Amino acid sequence: MNHLFSCLKRYLPESILAPLFKLFEAGMELLVPLVVANVVDIGVATGDRGYILHACLVLVAFGVAGLGFALTAQYFAARAAVGCSAELRSRLFCKMQTFSFTQIDGMGTSSMLTRMTSDVNQVQTGVNLTLRLLLRSPIVVAGATAMAFLVDAKAALVFLGLIPFLFLVVFGVMFACIPKYKKVQEELDGVYLSTRENLVGARVIRAFRLEDEEIQSFEHKTEKLVSAQERVGKIAALTAPLTFVLVEFAVIVLIYLGAIRVDAGALEQGQVVALYSYLSLILVELIKFANFIVTTAKAASAAKRIAAVLDTEGEKSLLQEEQSPVEGAPHVSFTGVSFTYEGSGGSALSGVTFTVKRGETVGILGGTGAGKSTLVRLIPRFYEATEGEVALCGVPVGAIPAEKLRERIGYVPQKTVLFRGTIASNLRWGNQDASDEELLRACEIAQALDVVEAKGGLAGEIAQGGRNLSGGQRQRLTIARALVKNPELLILDDSASALDYATDARLRSALKGVGCTVFLVSQRVASVMGADQILVLDEGRIADMGTHDELLKRCELYREIYRSQTEETA
């Protein structure tokens, strides 16, 4: 809620003006009965037609003023609600961008997305209604009660007895609903996940002819959603009828009490009628308020989910003062590094120690799940080592601000991701100010010039996820993208797997000319055998390291891998 208020703060004038004008409008409405009373008491009683006309023109004037006030109020309320939700979205987006990889894994993309979309929308509706009704309804109720006391204090006690019950109903329903709305939202998240998953996995689902099953499982999920919705709907639907019956019982008590007081001569018939109409006024207002409460309950639970994101501490930024590089330190060093993914059983890396000199090419070889990718992900601090230290130029990576650290590193992920736009706009992710020549130069090194050509130049369009490109084309563009950065350290996380050998070989020889330190994760001996140093990983540990020739001599595992790839081709 704090976040909501601080977002609203930016729209403070609107947030004050909207209810204020709403109040004026309500005031106009409260005045109407007085005018009508005068029409009856003065106009009709004395037969003054002119007075009646006059009074009715006043009523029309009230109507015009009410319209003006109401429109102004609606405008300010809409401005504040829309502005506040835009601000919330913006904060959510910024906050999510600070999340560490572990947090991204933990929260899940689809849940992050629902918070950005439907949750924010619900808050928007809630804020809008709150600004319009929150002040108005209590004021009308209080106003009507005050009027009742003016008429007859004793009979008006009925009002005081009624109001706590009404609030009990309204808030009771609200509190009963909030946790149930949360459940509804969870089921909805599941529905969203299912939908997305079926879009991404369309090919596999069809290949396995699972369409009908997926439809069934989706139906099951919507079924669960429906029953959660119905459960909360049944409770929410109680508000209006309960309010109605409470007020009508109050009317019964009021009229009976009134009858006794009239009988005793303490009250007149007309006054009973007046009291009755004030009760009706309260009823009408509260029914509106009840609808409002339902929306607010939804909005409140949405706001809670948004707050859960905003309250998450993002990636830790720099802790210590910036340290200057240590003279003569190796470019990259790992000292006793271990790492365990959150929520996974065993450690992915343990006791990894090695150093790399500037300009060296390091090959990282090992089986599936040996920890190759994990190792290189620790360098740009995507994940933080659970034990030991990773250092760049002698400075622990934890002491370098994330963006400064990552600026220096070109990282090409295993999963090739390109974004909607053009080739140029994708490549410029590496460096916003790169010239076309620089982009083409990077493409040349990455062996991606033919991709550029095939797509009709740097302005060639890229579909979301790069779906209009083949896997190999995507890989080469992602390599080019990292090169545009002009990094001092380039990490290729098995990024040439979809390339044919010829292209792969040309890529490697072109990379030699760039002069940066290169980490080359691969499963192909051919890719890493030219490296200055090869780390052979086995189940999270370094089995051995050295050059191709050294390893061939002394490392059994390496020999085995080598043989597996060369025998067939020999």
Add this chain to the structure above:
Amino acid sequence: MRRREVYRRIFAYLKPHLGLFLLTIFSALIVVAGQILAPFFAGKAVDCIVGAGEVDYAGLKSYLIALGAVSVAAMAFQWTLGAANNRIAFRVLAAVRRDAFRKIEKVPLKYIDDRPYGDVANTVVADAETFSDGLLLGFTQLFTGVLTIAGVLVVMFVIRWEIALIVVVITPLSLFVARFIAKRTYRTFRQQVKARADTTAFVDEMIGNLKVVKAFCREEENEALFERHNELLRKASLRSIFFSSTTNPTTRFVNSLVYAAVTFSGGLFAISTAGAFTVGYLTSFLQYANQYTKPFNEISEVVAEFQNALACAGRLFEMIDEEEEPKEGEETLGRAEGEVSLKDVAFSYTPERELIKGFNLEVPAGSRVAIVGPTGCGKTTLVNLLMRFYDVQEGEIRVDGKEIRTLKRDSLRENFGMVLQDTWLKTATVRENLTMGRPDCTEEEMVEAAKAAKAHAMIERLPQGYDTVVGDEGVLSAGQKQLLCIARVMLCRPPMLILDEATSNIDTRTERIVQEAFAELMRGRTCFVVAHRLSTIQTADLILVMKDGKIVERGKHSELLARGGFYSELYYAQFAR
């Protein structure tokens, strides 16, 4: 989509809930009757209190009891009304979602490939929600509103038809204004829906690939881009929310005109009829006038909400109406022998760019075809065509002599086992993922397949073994996922295999063992192997070398090497250091 058409479709969805629908109408009748009778009994009760010592207690009691009974009945039915409406709205929502989701499973893949995932998902989830919310609100208020108006009108005409007539004459103004605003609102709502979809698509892309964003420190640029989308959305939302919220005050203004007119004419009547139209009548008339105009407010509110719901319904129905995959044939393959032939096949994803043309290929049953070539040469396209993810534009593809377009799609697809480079797993347990193709297999068969794919040990190491929930995102590496995909196919043992870079993410040692298992699996089966690792395809019966969508060379490994063409160039390149 035309508005009329949207309405028609909505009513079609309502049809199965006719019973509930009638219940809501019945409940609404009782509720409205109760709400009109309550003031009536209250008024009658008040009439029993004339003055000091002139109170008719017996009458008073009976009227108050009647009032209590009416209130309780109204309450019970009001709740029924609400609950029944909820039920209808949620069921319709589920039905619409189900149809939209069903469509996802049935549209040609081109539909999915051409659209941002977030866009489509947004329609199924958010648009459907807005649609049902509008419907929900609409139902309760529309029925009670219309009934209240009718009931009160009758009462008013009975009391004093002249004044009732004045009220009726002014009312259309309210409707006219509401209509005018509704039209404008519909337009602004559409703009809002579009701005929202754009923003969602952007967020989907950037938050979905947050890891890459962070690797490139694109946070700031993205924030700037996001702000642009967000600002457009803010403006569109402001317009649409403001416009829709003008309906209520405007109709309320018309109501105050009605009120003034009733006061005026009522006052004059009271004077001119000298007692026939009493002050008491005027008072009740004013109350009824209020009761009569209130529903107009609500209805206009509903109209605004409805505009939004309609815009969303339009998008949903457009999606539901999306053309499905071309009708499948009737024939079935049974368990195919595996003879495949392609004749004069032409295909391209976009009309402007020709990809495959005049493609001919004869594959005898049980033979192994390898497709090699530089990246981006159209190797994967062949997979799309064989599986009928896309259809050829010219020519024909036959399996066992049967043109595949005459076959049932399932019958064709179940004869192929497919492992793709882009591994995909469902968010489900390892077990569910493995048995995807054969849900009825035994535990032993599953473990056997996992072992053959060298995935068993890896699975055992997962926190809950075979019951670990995995998914498309998550802790499994690409290689581990691929092993699961292979095990998935190993379990099915289909007559034909398509391996599109099936082992690209696996280390070579494991790959070698997996290859052995594949070799075992491939024996006697027709296989299409797309690969860049030439080592994996040397034993193929036929190697197709592709370049720019065309076959440039074809033959056996030794023949191709001897020819010294493009293939040998590719082959020797892999030894370059």
